[in-house]
Amino acid sequence: MSRTRTPTARTRLVRRLVPAVLIAAALLLVTFSIRAQAEVVTAQDTAADTTSAIQQVAQRATQPVRDLIGWFGDVRSAQTERDSLLAENATLRAELSRAEVGQQDADELRGLLNYIKSPAFPETDAYMPRAARVVARSPSLTSSTVVVDAGENAGVQVGDPVLAGVSATADIGGAALIGKISRITSGTATVALLSNADVAVGATVAGRRGADGILQPSAADPSVLVLGFVRGSSIVQPGDRVVTSGFLDPTGRLASAYPRGLPIGVVSEARQSDANTYKSVLVVPWVDLGSFANVVILTGGGTS
Amino acid sequence: MSAAELHEFDEFEDDLFEDEETGETPRAARTSPVGALVLGLALIIAVYLEIALAIDARVLGAVPDLAAIVIVAIAVRFGASWGAIAGFVAGLLLDVAVQTPLGASALVLTPVGWIAGVWAERRRRVSLGMAIAMLMVATLAIIVGDVIVTIAIEGQDVAWGTFAARALAGLAFTVLLGILLLPLLRRVAGVPERDRA
Numbered sequence: 092m093s094r095t096r097t098p099t100a101r102t103r104l105v106r107r108l109v110p111a112v113l114i115a116a117a118l119l120l121v122t123f124s125i126r127a128q129a130e131v132v133t134a135q136d137t138a139a140d141t142t143s144a145i146q147q148v149a150q151r152a153t154q155p156v157r158d159l160i161g162w163f164g165d166v167r168s169a170q171t172e173r174d175s176l177l178a179e180n181a182t183l184r185a186e187l188s189r190a191e192v193g194q195q196d197a198d199e200l201r202g203l204l205n206y207i208k209s210p211a212f213p214e215t216d217a218y219m220p221r222a223a224r225v226v227a228r229s230p231s232l233t234s235s236t237v238v239v240d241a242g243e244n245a246g247v248q249v250g251d252p253v254l255a256g257v258s259a260t261a262d263i264g265g266a267a268l269i270g271k272i273s274r275i276t277s278g279t280a281t282v283a284l285l286s287n288a289d290v291a292v293g294a295t296v297a298g299r300r301g302a303d304g305i306l307q308p309s310a311a312d313p314s315v316l317v318l319g320f321v322r323g324s325s326i327v328q329p330g331d332r333v334v335t336s337g338f339l340d341p342t343g344r345l346a347s348a349y350p351r352g353l354p355i356g357v358v359s360e361a362r363q364s365d366a367n368t369y370k371s372v373l374v375v376p377w378v379d380l381g382s383f384a385n386v387v388i389l390t391g392g393g394t395s
Numbered sequence: 396m397s398a399a400e401l402h403e404f405d406e407f408e409d410d411l412f413e414d415e416e417t418g419e420t421p422r423a424a425r426t427s428p429v430g431a432l433v434l435g436l437a438l439i440i441a442v443y444l445e446i447a448l449a450i451d452a453r454v455l456g457a458v459p460d461l462a463a464i465v466i467v468a469i470a471v472r473f474g475a476s477w478g479a480i481a482g483f484v485a486g487l488l489l490d491v492a493v494q495t496p497l498g499a500s501a502l503v504l505t506p507v508g509w510i511a512g513v514w515a516e517r518r519r520r521v522s523l524g525m526a527i528a529m530l531m532v533a534t535l536a537i538i539v540g541d542v543i544v545t546i547a548i549e550g551q552d553v554a555w556g557t558f559a560a561r562a563l564a565g566l567a568f569t570v571l572l573g574i575l576l577l578p579l580l581r582r583v584a585g586v587p588e589r590d591r592a
Contacts, residue, residue, distance in 0.1 A: 105476065106474075106475055106476055106513075109475075109476040109479050109480065109509075110475070110476070110479040110505060110506060110509035113479050113480065113482075113483040113501070113505045113509075114502065114505050114506060116483070116498070116501075117483065117486065117498040117499075117501035117502040117505055118498065118502060119498070120487075120496075120497045120498025120501070121496050121497065121498040121499050121502060121548065123497075124496040124497040124498060124499075125496050125548060131497055134497075135490070135491055135494070135497045138491040139491055139492070139494055142488075142491055142492055145443055146443060146446065146447070146492055149443040149444060149446065149447040150447045150450060152447070153444060153447040153448055153452070156448065156452065157447070157448060157450065157451055157452035160448070160452035160453075160454055161451060161452055163454065225450050225451070226450075227446045227447075227449075227450070227492045227493045227494075228446060228449040228450045228493065229446070229449060229489070229493040229495060230445045230446060230448070230449040230458050230460065230489075231495075231541050231545065232456065232457060232538065232541070232542070232558055232561045232562060232565060233541070233542060233545045233551055233553055233558065234449065234493075235551065236493070236494070236495075237450070238492070238493060238494055274494060276494075279494070281494045287551070288549075288550060288551050288552055308552070309554070310552040310553075310554060311554050311556070312554050312556075312557060313554050313557055314557075381453055381456060382450075382451040382452075382453060383451055384450055384451045
């Protein structure tokens, strides 16, 4: 037997008021947050520090699932290697335990740090490498930031360069630049990736005299970066390596936030129309900016 | 999937034409405290799982929108007001965790939760098929709303070709996962009394 109840005026009012109040609250929060109102930002930072432990648990708990999904992605991009690795990977992943996951992370970070301290890495004496784990990333399709588990307490500062491990299929080993620290709390830091419109890096094509420019994200393809303002007369070929230029003005007062020579990516195409004085060089980053779990932050560089 | 759920699928097409907008508030759902608690916990878990999966487990650039699935489940089960509240809470959790401007995600998820609830309240009954159709619309609305907010607040350029491909992937993953999870959530939280009529 069906019974229905006609809504009272009060019920109707509540039903309309609830979303209106919530949307208004969201708008107010956004406004205060963008204008960096101290109370809102502090509250969010405090909450972020408090919840970072939950995020770390979630990150670790989902590691096997993420590994599984990552495995499918690898299979898609490297089908030629699939047959020989498939059985081995499946077996290994089935045996993956929590301890092994921790060991894997530690090994990856140790490898990154060893590489950064090795002679093969550019001179970064002024910097102290600090390993960190990615604990959150927006599920948004346009996401270009990640949150890592090292913040002010670990000596991280806004503007510090951030690197991540390069996949084994790349033709360089070790690590490459992925972005810079854009915001810090006591226990976490937000990394603005190279695909973020707020990030611009002074970069140069290694071994090509005068091929310096500003590296920014491409508006057409988030997986590609554009090295702009490269002198038109310079010679740039696909396959050339792009690294940070680490500029320093003659007075020494203005220096790049990035040390010279950090690997970034490889040139895929160089464009120049007759009307343009400058070349536009398309660069594919060595690190897949959409998928990495560990990073190294170069702290203490005294960025300007 | 149980025989009852399959039967609901069969009724989906009929529901699309036969369900009438009654204009009445359905009888208040018989509130099960355990069910409500489970859905609340599911919302929190969904948000943090989604964030964790987004770290390095994106497929075709997208992850399933787990929060949308739970918000739709709550909106269907408890109505528009609770749908809006679920959207607001999920949005705040997301913004705190990924340190985007506080309220930005809530601005998108709150109206989606509310509209899903209003839509459900106006139906004599909401079959599983209809809930999944609603999830599809809600996910699309979240994707579109999210990109609008991103452009408005962060001033990010959007590569539309890539975005469209990722949006399709995200929609497909969410709907596929919704087909698995919505029946579970409905079973746990119980069916609204209006659906028992």
